[in-house]
Amino acid sequence: MTFLAQEPTLADFGRDPWWLVLIKIVFAFAFGLLATLLGVWFERRVVGRMAVRPGPNQLGPFGLLQTLADGMKMAFKEDILPRSADKVVYFFAPVISVVCAVTALSVMPFGPMVSIFGHQTPLQVTDVSVAVLLVLACSSMAVYGVVLAGWASGSTYPLLGGLRSAAQLISYEIALGLSIVAVFMLSGTMSTSGIVAAQGERPQLEFFGFDVSAPGWYAILLFPSFVIFFIAIVGETNRAPFDLPEAESELVAGFMTEYSSLKFALIMLSEYVAMVTMSAFTVTLFLGGWRAPWPLSIWDGANAGWWPMLWFFGKVLLLVFVFVWLRGTLPRLRYDQFMRLGWKVLLPLNLVWILVLAGWLKTQGWERADRLILYGAIAGVVLVATLIWPSRRPAPKLTLAEEVNNRPSGSFPLPPLDLQVPPSPRTQRIVAEREPANLADTDSREV
């Protein structure tokens, strides 16, 4: 059995007949819808397990049809339009959310080249040379869905939720974009299929004189980027512990408080599709895309034909599980903590990491001695800088007596520090009144 060239390149896109394009689009859309139906069920079941309760288990096998029933109920509910709402914007906000979430699915590579009705075609709706930026554009447009929903509802809690979400998404999009930069630097391309192909190679790195065959997945090669990216997409999808725009203990339901019926269903849909899309995005960028993980990849056929779609779905499911796990485990962050994490931790870390990586990549072709001199010089500069960096001198440790003396006048009165608490007269009386059991050691027991 032979395996043909499976890696799609950019030249393989845009050659499909119209019916094949239609099939792919419908498939991606159906995948989004189905992922929502199953995702809600999956989340409720898993969170239920984590809370030691069964979760929905009545309707259908394992309660699988529960979401469908909820969706039907939602569709038949009354659609309430608040009197102070801005009608047009109120209507369009959930639509924007859904459109953006689903559009991003179109550049996700589900698999390599396959044959559909005799056509060799990649398992991906389309790919462009800037596909990753397209996903970023979709997610930055999705902010409008949330903010406009909050604004158009015409009441206080939604407005607060919308404003929070604007600040949150703009801040975390910067961390998100910067962590992708490392991927671009290593893969040399911005197309999603190109990045998956780049992760198939095992780069030979020279590591302090040793030639090491590094694993191809960027989650391992670019571990800091991966961690920052995942934190950022949790913030970007408004999921716990970063679900501040809809914090139910503070804002009722945040930006969707006034929404009901089908519009609410659309918001729910966009939220779950965004979660799946972002998981697929992570898989594509960092977890090898549709490539089989290690023990499976020993089998030659694992990365050919339709099998990769299975690995892809498996990885996406794993990441969705992590999303649910986070929700079941972590408490919601306070708003200022959340902003501090984004701007003061993730952003500087990312910049330093990109700088280090760029330096590493740039010096790979150098002579070994030159490289070592450069690294040594940088390490020396950093060391000297840390040594002579002006730091606030820690306040001298005061003794207890000094601390007491330094207290401002008018402070709460303190008892003397060398106070010997005298034995309570009441204790003595009780002891005295009691009939001593053993006259020999009465005095040693006292007090």
Added chain:
Amino acid sequence: MTTQTVLAAAGSVPGGEAVTFWILAPLALIGAIGMVAARNAVHSALMLVMTMLCLGVFYVIQAGPFIGVVQIIVYTGAIMMLFLFVLMLVGRGASDSVIETLRGQRVAALVLGVGFAGLVGTGLHRALADSTAAGLTAANAEGNVQGIARLLFTKYVLAFELTSALLITAAVGAMVLAHIERRREDRMDQAATMKARFRPGNYPGPKPGPGVFATSSSVATPARLPDGRLAEQSTPEILPVRELTAEDTTLKGTEK
């Protein structure tokens, strides 16, 4: 590259591109006009978003995918800021008033706007009229993104860095203006707070509610102290202390 690039290089306009243009061009124009005409500032910002999205798609169909997508990313972020400024400065639901406060403002704005557009257009024309087009194939020879990156970081690196320095200066300036310095010495510790609370002339306990021991339950009616004096602290400062008239205190005939 993609088929679009090849076709565009050949100089013909493919059908799909023409259809996209004729659908989106009116939308872009409607958005631009609506942005100026809309009375509500938020609607105006949204119209601008629509125009910018259409422009982004135009760039993409003209085989400039990078600039198209960046247009969408950058302008959505920028307009989102505009949106927030509207919310913060004007408030929700505020509409433009149609009254002209400055006399002749519109005419002046129109003249100046047209004049500025003319200046920019002439300047661009004089600067670029002599340059010959290299063509898409040459420009995208090493890939669209790589070509832009090469130009940006070699030929135009000074302009690029100057622009970013300008932007950073603006950002730092905004931060300096918005920042309120709180020095450590200004912070009151617990002991100082308590001393201020028990200072002579400051009543340390909770303030009496209005209407306590008073003849009426109105917020404006001050409470009475046990000796019959009015407790002025029981009413908000903005309300005048009001002695009730005899008419106010008479029974209304409701207590039967």
